[in-house]
Amino acid sequence: MTRQRALILEIMRSTPLHLTADEIFAQARLKMPNIARGTVYRNLRLMEQDREVARLEMPAGPDRYDRTAAPHGHLYCDCCHSLTDIPVVGLVRELEAAIGTEVRSYQLTVHYLCPACRQQQAQ
Template identity: 35%
Template sequence: MIKRNTIQCSLVQETVQQLPGHVTADEVYDAIVKDHPNISRATVYRNLNRLSQMGKIRRIEVPGGADRFERWCHPHYHIKCERCGRVFDVDMEYIPHLEEKIKDTHGFELTGHDILFTGICPQCRT
């Protein structure tokens, strides 16, 4: 089945590209609905999922919090502030093939990894 690139999909992608940092689906929706009041939350969520599956944006799964989306699709790590919940990029070299160094005892064929560090951001520490 060929999926067409809709105006809504383009709008969602452009919004993720323009918003700073790592945004939630609600933040993307709130930004879009200001100028496009007829767009539904479901349409935004559906297109965020579609764009992340297509590799046009990156989804960051945040345990205990809302998933985040960002424009940078290259492999890199993130850190989440335990107090304010914001997510930041970690400035360190990505470790390619890390999954090959891990012996899996559950029968998985490891295909990649995504690491989310946690801590307290400088703003929340003060």
């Protein structure tokens, strides 16, 4: 593993947020000032191929990266576009029972209004 790749992974694992490639690049540059944008993008693609991280296509805006490729669902706030992990093991088991076979992979994005946005709208 290269130093660049280790740094990218460290940045991603240091936050529960799902960062865009540009956000990862901005943080990487603070620690490694001469790192190139292309290096960050290339490493993210390789890490995605190796299933070390996952790329998430967003309803709006650029793709974001997930620090784990382990299956889980997401809550997506339609107002502030925040993304939160949710465990969906029980849901997947129910689906498997319904379809009578194993679910191999899935992408689940649940749209909602996050607590902060709900509070703001109530005021």
